[in-house]
Amino acid sequence: MVKVYLLRHGETEWNSDHNRYCGRTDIPLSEVGVRQAEKAREVLCSVRFSGIYVSSLQRAQQTAEIVTEGSTVTIQKDKRLVEVDFGEWEGKQKQAFIKADPEAWKRWLEYPESTKAGRTGETAEEVFVRARSFFDELVERHEGDTVLVTAHNTFNRIFIAGMLGMPLRNYRSIHQFNTAITVFELEKGQPISFIEINNHDHIKSLF
Numbered sequence: 001m002v003k004v005y006l007l008r009h010g011e012t013e014w015n016s017d018h019n020r021y022c023g024r025t026d027i028p029l030s031e032v033g034v035r036q037a038e039k040a041r042e043v044l045c046s047v048r049f050s051g052i053y054v055s056s057l058q059r060a061q062q063t064a065e066i067v068t069e070g071s072t073v074t075i076q077k078d079k080r081l082v083e084v085d086f087g088e089w090e091g092k093q094k095q096a097f098i099k100a101d102p103e104a105w106k107r108w109l110e111y112p113e114s115t116k117a118g119r120t121g122e123t124a125e126e127v128f129v130r131a132r133s134f135f136d137e138l139v140e141r142h143e144g145d146t147v148l149v150t151a152h153n154t155f156n157r158i159f160i161a162g163m164l165g166m167p168l169r170n171y172r173s174i175h176q177f178n179t180a181i182t183v184f185e186l187e188k189g190q191p192i193s194f195i196e197i198n199n200h201d202h203i204k205s206l207f
Helices: 031-044 060-067 094-098 102-110 122-141 155-161 168-173 199-205
Strands: 001-009 051-054 074-076 146-152 181-186 192-201
Touching: 001 060, 001 094, 001 122, 001 155, 031 060, 031 181, 031 199, 051 060, 051 122, 060 074, 060 146, 094 102, 122 155, 122 168, 122 181, 155 168, 155 181
Parallel strands: 001 146, 051 074, 051 146
Antiparallel strands: 001 181, 181 192
């Protein structure tokens, strides 16, 4: 069994810009995002991680570096943890791309498992498959360990929805605030056991 602390990265300027979609664009944390990560560090400072894994995008790496400041464990990047490829929606605000192409958004809401985000991006099923690949490997590598994984909003929600057996179109009913902490246990051949989802009490004082 491995215990996983799954974080969403801290806020970026695009997150605060009316939810401008940021999939693979590699932008850093904003000042607020740095403070959020510092608050998460206060919560997690007593947890001893045997492994630290992050998306290959800098906003996830920065978050993990702040949260685990002082740790001697090497932070490892894994491309399977990157955010969804949002295709033609990348860098655009939701209201703008829905107005420009409402059919693409409608199909994503109804059939994300087989619909490419932004017409040219990934399907939710493709995201879930790569997420499962990463976490299945984690179980094999970290038996009995506690591990930190820092990833992204839509990636986290699709993974959680899939592991709970929900239709992937329902992933939007799961919230993942910036630096929210989700904790679960994974054991080979056993159902996932969630301990908490989207704990963001540590950042409420910032707003």
